Amino acid sequence: MIKLQAQSNNHRRGFHLIAAFEALKGFLVLAAGFGLLRYIHHDLQTLGEHLVIHLHLPKRYSSIFLQLLSGLRDQDILLIAALSFAYSILRFVEAYGLWQQRNWAQWLAIISGAIYLPVEFYGLYHHINLLKSFVTFLNILLLVYLTKVKFGKK
Secondary structure, three states, X not given: OOEOOHHHHHHHHHHHHHHXXXXXXXXXXXXXXXXXXXXXXXXXXXXXXXXXXXXXXXXXXXXXXXXXXHOOOHHHHHHHHHHHHHHHHHHHHHHHHHHOOEHHHHHHHHHHHHHHHHHHHHXXXXXXXXXXXXXXXXXXXXHHHHHHHHHOOO
């Protein structure tokens, strides 16, 4: 495997931090996918109604959430769980590659981070809040850092 150039040794801590962040995302999505599997053969509508009450969701969001849950079948839950498993594998592979300072992992991180930007900007355009702003800022910061390391002077 090709390791990043010697100049990237100066960036080992940065790559390790990003790798840990990617691994954390992988674990969170994997846990959510496994958690979702618990609700196969259960009444998701009733569960959703309890969540709406407990979380005090605004009426606009609660109706969308409940409508979404009412249409979910067991096959849909299995598909979502499988997709979350695949996503988490991608995050773990990226985390491993960044931790080991592999060139392919840096490309994967740049591409996968850039793919989210249009969705994040769209979300900010329609409803800006502190969390969305922070996530978008963090993604841009990571992309700038990775791009600077990748294309900076060697």
